[in-house]
Amino acid sequence: MQIGSVIRKYRKECGLTQEEMAKRLGVTTPAVNKWENGNTNPDIELLAPIARLLHISLDTLLSFQEKLTDMEIETLIRQMGDKLEKEGFEKTYEWAVQITKKYQNCNMLIWQIAVMLDAGRITGACGNPEQYDEQINAWYEMVLQDENEEIQYHAADSLFGFYLRKKNMWQQKNI
Structure with missing residues (x-):
């Protein structure tokens, strides 16, 4: 799953709008929209704050899976x-x-x-x-x-x- 899809999925699960997420991260609403649509990716410095805001790990945010069952x-x-x-x-x-x-x-x-x-x-x-x-x-x-x-x-x-x-x-x- 692409990072934008992960962000969209967990943002919705948290009940946040794109605007609310943008405010909490100190970015613009169009930036969040671009991430979710796969047009751009968040800056590396925002990855940890995004994961914390969405209550997920960085591994989940980045769709990193070391081992599969x-x-x-x-x-x-x-x-x-x-x-x-x-x-x-x-x-x-x-x-x-x-x-x-x-x-x-x-x-x-x-x-x-x-x-x-x-x-x-x-x-x-x-x-x-x-x-x-x-x-x-x-x-x-x-x-x-x-x-x-x-x-x-x-x-x-x-x-x-x-x-x-x-x-x-x-x-x-x-x-």
């Missing part, structure tokens, strides 16, 4: 599966790139996204599978750095399979 990960992966089926590989890949940026600290999600896209490449769900190799490999390597040994193991296993498939493809091309 298993249920949230499962929901996103299910959504990804539906996208693959309905919208195809390329659109799902673009969606996945955005999701991994949004939840860049959730390595379990990133690993599962990489595995699903890797499987899509193997099964021929995309036209040019090699063009996705670099990103999928980067995700596996990134997840390999996780502090959780279970996630490291999954990433190492997936990365090994990835390289083994690449080696076999290379050998087949050179026969």
Whole structure:
């Protein structure tokens, strides 16, 4: 969620008008309106006062989520599966790139996204599978750095399979 949407949502929950919020923060009403419409963002010095005024944390204001619950990960992966089926590989890949940026600290999600896209490449769900190799490999390597040994193991296993498939493809091309 964009910061403007977060501000609008919590401002309304607090029962504040844009004008009231502006007065309390010492800014103009059009400034608050521009934030909520996504035309501009608040100055960094206003982030803490905005969060306090809206009774939310800075993490909530900035839509920062370090870890997702298993249920949230499962929901996103299910959504990804539906996208693959309905919208195809390329659109799902673009969606996945955005999701991994949004939840860049959730390595379990990133690993599962990489595995699903890797499987899509193997099964021929995309036209040019090699063009996705670099990103999928980067995700596996990134997840390999996780502090959780279970996630490291999954990433190492997936990365090994990835390289083994690449080696076999290379050998087949050179026969």
